[in-house]
Amino acid sequence: MLTIATGNKAVAAAVKEVRPDVIAAYPITPQTEIVEQIAEYVTSGELDSRYIPVESEHSAMAACIGASITGARTFTATSSHGLLYMHEMVNWAAGARLPIVMANVNRAIGPGWNVWAEHTDAFQERDTGWLQVYVSTVQEAYDTTLMAFRIAEHADVILPVMVNLDGFLLSHSMQSLDTLNAGDFVPPLHLPHAIDVLNPAGYGTLTGPDEHFRFRWEIEKSMRRSRKVIAETERDFAERFGRSYGVAEEYRYEDADVVVIAMGTLGKEAEVAVDLLRNEGVNAGSLRIRWLRPFPDFDLSGREVVVIDRDYSFGFGGVIAQSLMARQRVDLYSVIAGLGGQEVTYDDIAGFVRDRRPGTELWFGVNGDV
Amino acid sequence: MYEIRIHSRGGQGGVTAARLLALAAFRDGKYATACPFYGAERRGAPVVSYVRIDDRPIRVYSQIRNPDLVVVLDPSVMEVVDVLHGLKRGGKVLMNGTTTEKLHGVPAFAVDLTGIALREKLVIAGSPILNTPVLGALAKMGIISVDSAKKAIQEMFSDERNVRAAEAAFQELVI
Structure with missing residues (x-):
């Protein structure tokens, strides 16, 4: 319905x-x-x-x-x-x-x-x-x-x-x-190690x-x-x-030279930024990571990468950015944005791509180096 | 994409107005999203809600910067909020009230939604309900169809007075 x-x-x-x-x-x-x-x-x-x-x-x-x-x-x-x-x-x-x-x-x-x-x-x-x-x-x-x-x-x-x-x-x-009407899409659950409540036993x-x-x-x-x-x-x-999403959702990704990676609603908003950038002649695409665990495998080689983390591991870095660097040989631009509901628009995301500085980390909206 | 910003105070039903408007647009066959901005508000504090209507799926979640239409459910918020902020060139304003004299230089329309709500005895906890009559005014402005406005109200509320209030607002708004 x-x-x-x-x-x-x-x-x-x-x-x-x-x-x-x-x-x-x-x-x-x-x-x-x-x-x-x-x-x-x-x-x-x-x-x-x-x-x-x-x-x-x-x-x-x-x-x-x-x-x-x-x-x-x-x-x-x-x-x-x-x-x-x-x-x-x-x-x-x-x-x-x-x-x-x-x-x-x-x-x-x-x-x-x-x-x-x-x-x-x-x-x-x-x-x-x-x-x-x-x-x-x-x-x-x-x-x-x-x-x-x-x-x-x-x-x-x-x-x-x-x-x-x-x-x-x-x-x-x-x-x-x-x-x-999901029908039998989700079959009945059979838990192999279920305990039998009618035959109580201690273990x-x-x-x-x-x-x-x-x-x-x-x-x-x-x-x-x-x-x-x-x-x-x-x-x-x-x-x-008739609907599918994938472990990560690609948008104008195939021929993209620079890829924006984000999760959740920021990953959707990034698609609008990609359209803006394409109109300016920037060959941008986006990848919205859906499954964090298990972490998806994808090949980012040969592309520039801008990662937006709505999270942070203090004393280390953006968790998605660091996870990608652990798996891929990419020199990425790590953007920390949207913490605590900070407003981040598609214009802002397009700006991250335009002003990207691979190998560095940006805390959006706050100036100054640590 | 047509973007609408609704100004109200907490408890006046601005969020529900946004949801009703999105539902009506959806019943018109459009894509629509209602994204209320939840601040640290309580009953009585100024609040904003956003509605986007488009022929294509909407992928934007950020707040509306340049609305095509501003709806002011409570004119008293104008003392503390610049309701015209970012209004698109050629954008319009819909006011709850009897006058638009405070709005210079923009196409503004007024309808007494509070009066309509009081006449229909649509009052909850002392506050006149404005979110159903405002749909009638929005239908008059051509944002949604009259039919979908009624359908949306009936889907969310069983009390027929809500539909009557919307019809009254449709009649009374002079375009």
Whole structure:
């Protein structure tokens, strides 16, 4: 059905379509609309899920873990400080191999108290064993949430997936949304190590060094296999519903001499900058990274690269820029912009490309060298 | 692309007006986005909302710098905000009120949305509801069709007084 919705409502609608058994929720700006909308679905009877309103985000993830280990499909949503508060349990969910899906509405970390878009919250969970994907439109938020369940629950993956959308910029923006009848696109969940609640038994989870090491290797093997599962899921989604996104979305990329790389809504806005630059005779293109984990492989050799990070690793650099430099032999221009919802327009992005100085780092809007 | 900036105060329904307008444009078969700018606002503080309407998918998320149309739901914000800032050459202003005399040199139109809301008893928590009548005025200006304006209101609100208020604004706005 074709309608118009916010990013938050799109996520909620996708959750309704895959019908999780258990949803544990705690509200936080700018995510609250997701769990509110799901609560309405449950109250009105449109969604037959067990909805657990918990007293904190730590408990939200703990409740998801408890439900998921019985083989139940589970979902939660959070943002910023809520995500950090559940950090211990976020690690646990991946380590226990539980295919929980969580929406994270990207928001800066305080202080100063700030409710606007920044990717630092999710990046602080980057190395936990969760798959992470970043979306840029209301439709993509919906489609990706559907795909996230199938990828997480796939026998070759069995790892949790975090769907990230920019706070306010996407969570509260209204755009057109085509809701789907997903049919059997997301098959029933079969968790191979589910516990049997009807035959209770105790078992210790203390693991020695050798076992622990092997468990970590198993996570990485699944992470590597997930690339293929993501590709297959995208392919089947495209065949059934006619839309696909890729691990990174290319725009006028093929023949581009200079490529702008960004994530989320900035990655979309960059496409408009690319059009501006092309009109000026600059052979620009853009690449919007969608999957942060597993990190995509692409070949940037022979091109100039401008990376926009809506994040920062203090004492090191922009996380995307540094990740690309670790994988590619590129001399890139690293732009730090949009932290805490800082306004960044397509004109600004075109300016980053025009004034690029490969090998250096720019903090947009603040002057002076460190 | 047609870009609209809506000025109001927190609690007056400016954000909902933006969403209704986007929905109506969408029902007209256009692409539309409503991007409210959420500042550190509370009830009563000046707020802005943005609507973009185009024949092609919209990829812009940043704030509107040069609007084609400025809608002022609460004229008192003009004491603290320059509502004409960045208005495109040839751009227009739609004011809630009975006069446009404070707006010199730009094509400005006025309609008493507050009066219409009070007449229809569309009042929540002491504030007259302006977001549904303003759709009637926007339809009169040709931004959206009358049919889609009504459809959008009916999709979001079940109370028929909202449609009547929009119809009244359509009648009363003199172009």
